[in-house]
Amino acid sequence: MFSYKIVLVGNFGVGKTSLIRRFVENSFSEDYLSTIGVSISKKTLQNATIMIWDIEGHTEYKPIFKQYLLGAKGFILVADLLRESTIQELQNHLTLCNEVIQGAPVCIALNKSDCPHDFNEEQMKALFNLSENIVAIEKTSAKEGTQVESLFLQLNKTITESLV
Amino acid sequence: MATNNKGIDESQALEEALEPIVNKLIDKNFENSQEKLATQIAPLIGVAIKEQIRSQKDDIIDALYPVMGNMISKFVTKSLEEMLHKINAQIQNGLSTKTIKRKIKAKMKGVSETELLLQENSSAQIQSVLLIHKESGILLAKVEKSSHGLNDPDMLASMMTAIRSFVNDWIANDGNYQELGEIEYGGNKIIIEASGSSYLAIIVEGAAYAKTYETISEVFATLVSRYGDAIQAFDGDIQNIPLDEIKELLQTLLLEETQLQEEKKKIHPLLILLPILLILWFLYNLYTNYLDTQLQDEVNNKLSHTPQLLLYKIDTKVKDKELTLSGNLPYEYYKNLTEKTLQNIEGLESIKNEINVVPIQSDPMQISAHIAYYIKGLQIDKDIHLSYTFDFTTLKIEGSVANKELKKEILAELDKIQGIQKIEDKIKVVPLKIEKFIYFQKNSSRLDLTSQNKLITIINKLHNTKNTDTLVLNAYSDKIGSIEHNRYLAKKRVKQVEKFLKEHGGITNPIKSEIFDSYFPGMDETHPNKSRCIHISLQQSQI
Numbered sequence: 130m131f132s133y134k135i136v137l138v139g140n141f142g143v144g145k146t147s148l149i150r151r152f153v154e155n156s157f158s159e160d161y162l163s164t165i166g167v168s169i170s171k172k173t174l175q176n177a178t179i180m181i182w183d184i185e186g187h188t189e190y191k192p193i194f195k196q197y198l199l200g201a202k203g204f205i206l207v208a209d210l211l212r213e214s215t216i217q218e219l220q221n222h223l224t225l226c227n228e229v230i231q232g233a234p235v236c237i238a239l240n241k242s243d244c245p246h247d248f249n250e251e252q253m254k255a256l257f258n259l260s261e262n263i264v265a266i267e268k269t270s271a272k273e274g275t276q277v278e279s280l281f282l283q284l285n286k287t288i289t290e291s292l293v
Numbered sequence: 294m295a296t297n298n299k300g301i302d303e304s305q306a307l308e309e310a311l312e313p314i315v316n317k318l319i320d321k322n323f324e325n326s327q328e329k330l331a332t333q334i335a336p337l338i339g340v341a342i343k344e345q346i347r348s349q350k351d352d353i354i355d356a357l358y359p360v361m362g363n364m365i366s367k368f369v370t371k372s373l374e375e376m377l378h379k380i381n382a383q384i385q386n387g388l389s390t391k392t393i394k395r396k397i398k399a400k401m402k403g404v405s406e407t408e409l410l411l412q413e414n415s416s417a418q419i420q421s422v423l424l425i426h427k428e429s430g431i432l433l434a435k436v437e438k439s440s441h442g443l444n445d446p447d448m449l450a451s452m453m454t455a456i457r458s459f460v461n462d463w464i465a466n467d468g469n470y471q472e473l474g475e476i477e478y479g480g481n482k483i484i485i486e487a488s489g490s491s492y493l494a495i496i497v498e499g500a501a502y503a504k505t506y507e508t509i510s511e512v513f514a515t516l517v518s519r520y521g522d523a524i525q526a527f528d529g530d531i532q533n534i535p536l537d538e539i540k541e542l543l544q545t546l547l548l549e550e551t552q553l554q555e556e557k558k559k560i561h562p563l564l565i566l567l568p569i570l571l572i573l574w575f576l577y578n579l580y581t582n583y584l585d586t587q588l589q590d591e592v593n594n595k596l597s598h599t600p601q602l603l604l605y606k607i608d609t610k611v612k613d614k615e616l617t618l619s620g621n622l623p624y625e626y627y628k629n630l631t632e633k634t635l636q637n638i639e640g641l642e643s644i645k646n647e648i649n650v651v652p653i654q655s656d657p658m659q660i661s662a663h664i665a666y667y668i669k670g671l672q673i674d675k676d677i678h679l680s681y682t683f684d685f686t687t688l689k690i691e692g693s694v695a696n697k698e699l700k701k702e703i704l705a706e707l708d709k710i711q712g713i714q715k716i717e718d719k720i721k722v723v724p725l726k727i728e729k730f731i732y733f734q735k736n737s738s739r740l741d742l743t744s745q746n747k748l749i750t751i752i753n754k755l756h757n758t759k760n761t762d763t764l765v766l767n768a769y770s771d772k773i774g775s776i777e778h779n780r781y782l783a784k785k786r787v788k789q790v791e792k793f794l795k796e797h798g799g800i801t802n803p804i805k806s807e808i809f810d811s812y813f814p815g816m817d818e819t820h821p822n823k824s825r826c827i828h829i830s831l832q833q834s835q836i
Contacts, residue, residue, distance in 0.1 A: 133529035134429040134451070161748045164610060166459065169430075169451040177529075196458035200428025202529050292530050 131289055136198050136221045139207035140215045144233025146242040148207060149183050152281045157272050167197055170282070177289055187218065192240035198229040202288045205280065207238045210246040210268065216256075219276075223260045230284035234287045235262045236280050242268035243275070297339040380407055394564060419505070420481075421496040422543045423450055424516070426527055430454025433491065433524065434532055436543045443496075453494050457485065486510060488517045490525040491718040495546065509546065516542050584640065585611045590615060591638050599634050607631060607648065614642040621651045623711070652711060657685040664688060667706060673758045679703075679720065683713075692718035693757035719772035725758045727751055728830040730813075731790060732822060735773070739783040740793060748790065751829060752798030766790055766806040771821035778812055781809045786827055805832065 137145040146164050150156055153170045168183040187269045198204075204226045208215040226235060237256060239248065243248065248268075256266050265283045267276040322331060331345055345352070365615050372748050401404045421437035423446055432450035437443055460473040476483045484495040486509050515537060517524075525532055552711065589611040596602055596609070603625070607620040616635060628648045635644060661683055668690075671677045677699075679692035688707065694700050700720050729746045729751060740748070754760070768783035770776075787806045794800040816824040 130531050131529045132431045132447075132531050134431060167455045169448060169455065171445065171447050178447060180429070180447060182430075182451070182455070185618065194462070196462050197455065199458070200426060200430065201430070202455075259488075277614070291526055 131292060133177065133202040134182060134200055134205045135205060135284060135289060136182045136184060136201045137205045137207055138184065138193060138226060139186060140209070141188050142145065143207045143209040143215050144271050145186065145207045146183050148238060148240060148269065149181050149276045150276055151271045153181070155274070160244060177251050177285060179285065183202040193225060195229055196224070198226065199231060200255060201230055203234045203284050205236045205238055205284060207240055208287055210239050210241050210248050211244055219256065220259055223262070227250040227260065227262060234264045234284060235260065236264060237286045238269045238280055239266065240269050240271060243270040243273045297523055301595060306397055309727040348411065356357060371412055377407070397564065418498045419546050420497055420498050422546050423494040424539060424543065424656055425450045425452070425454060425492055427487065427491050433527065434539045434543060436540050437546060438547060450494070453483070484509060486513050488521070490521070512546050547789055556714055584614065587791070588614065588616070588641055589636065592635055595634055595638065596631070599630070602631060613644060614640060616641055616643070617645045617647060619647045621649050623650070623652060625650050651701060657712065660685070660710060663710045664707070667710070671703065676753070687715040688713050688720065689717040693723040695723065695725040695760065699758065724833055725754060725760050725831060727829060729756065729825045729829045731829065735771070735825065735827055736782065738782060739788050740789055745793065748793050749799065753796060753798060753802060755802060760831070761802055763803045763805050764794070765830045765832050766804060767825055767828045768806065768808050769828065770810055771823055771825040772812065772818065773821060779810065790827055790829070
């Protein structure tokens, strides 16, 4: 039985909390509530208990609080398909994560795929070049549940396999 | 437009004119009917405040804080004062055993009574203990009282870690390196005890005391020293952590509190036992004292019934059934007699005889008389003639006795006379000599009175000197009549003498006899009466 911590990192309003709610409770709310500080959720899978840390979104004035990343076994980086700047920011997030936990596996969720967007497959593949730690990149929709569970499960698989 | 302007002017003029009057009226109305006004406004105030709080909460707080803050602090201070007052009253008034016990405990532990009282009034109990991985906030192990199960401890562990991280980082930014120690909520608190790679979050109900913290850090130190490496190496796989051992160790924290209470109780019997022991000891002393007095009485009683010892002062002291005798007595014999007399007293366990034997300086005349008495006695009783001089220190004694044993006996007896410091012995040992003639009538073997007296003298001499030498009986003849007849007579005479010595005198000395046909040497037919005899002598043994 495994028990570990993962952290969702991304700019504010990209949908980190929504992704977690979808994964943990399989629910969605249109209301936007900014996360203050940190919110923690637990998901129990067949072989592992995952503590999911949902931290305050990164803004221009408030950097991510590094302490919250400590001890994580993996990261899910979240960006908003509708906001180019949030995708640009992924590079910085990757650097930060690798700085705190070297070589920790990372999954990238490009969220809000239910909305019309113009981010193509090629651009998505190009994102893999950002870091060796990236194990998966998916277009997700917390609202519709697209690719949410599979992304979390993929990260779980990578982590648990590395521990065995 | 003109009428409009005019209207405004009029109303303005009217307002200006009426204002002082209306104001005056309102003021007057306020003064006269304050109560009426208050009842009218009252319902509005509640609504107004509610609205104000809803819309401008911070303003209200800011406005009220100086007043409220003071009020709260006043209230708290007053409550504390009251509590202290109550506690002090309890300390001063209560003289129950509990109070005394607490006083002693406070002295022994070096803490104030008030603290002890507070401790008595509230109890700290550890409800749950969580061992949490420091960085990831993963719950590694958890023990809790069955009645106080935690709702989702995993979440608590993670949130605690987040809070800890935040606070520690915030404090660190302040320039000091400090850590979050505890979080309080309601009457409970979470104590945080951290090490390198893990920390304990301990949920305590009630107030925690120094001892609680001490125990926690002791247990945690043990845990870290034993399993620190395993915890540090934790990578997410719970199986790599020796959970059972850790839980067993943490379980001691839950038990600790009850053990602490038991320890407190353990002080009871000691405190009660002490006075009981004192009383018992006192009673025991009384009892042994009584026993000793009884024994002392009996000892004195026994001594007073021993006439030999009545003259002397003997100190007796009985303690713990042991008798100590002291004092001075003139003779060793008296000393032993004293001990012997007291030996059989029931209950007496031992006798320590410290009596000194001090010879009593006797009256010199008395000593002289003793000696004279003894020497005279010897003369009468044993026919031993000794002469002596005594100058009150030295006794010079001379004369002769028949053998060594006798001499020894005499000297030993003289030695017993108290007061003679020295004996100068000039007694010679002269062997006993016997030269006696027993004469007989012509043609007769009868022992006449003279002969019998002579024999008795011999017998006495032998007895007195305890002589064992051989008696020699030589029979001589008057040569009147035939030789055979004379021999027959001689044999008969020897037999008579022998018989007399043995039967009348009880003589056991060996007897040797010889019959001669001749006269006694130096005699002839002119003295037949003196020749007809038995010569008795003693064969000298070789010394």
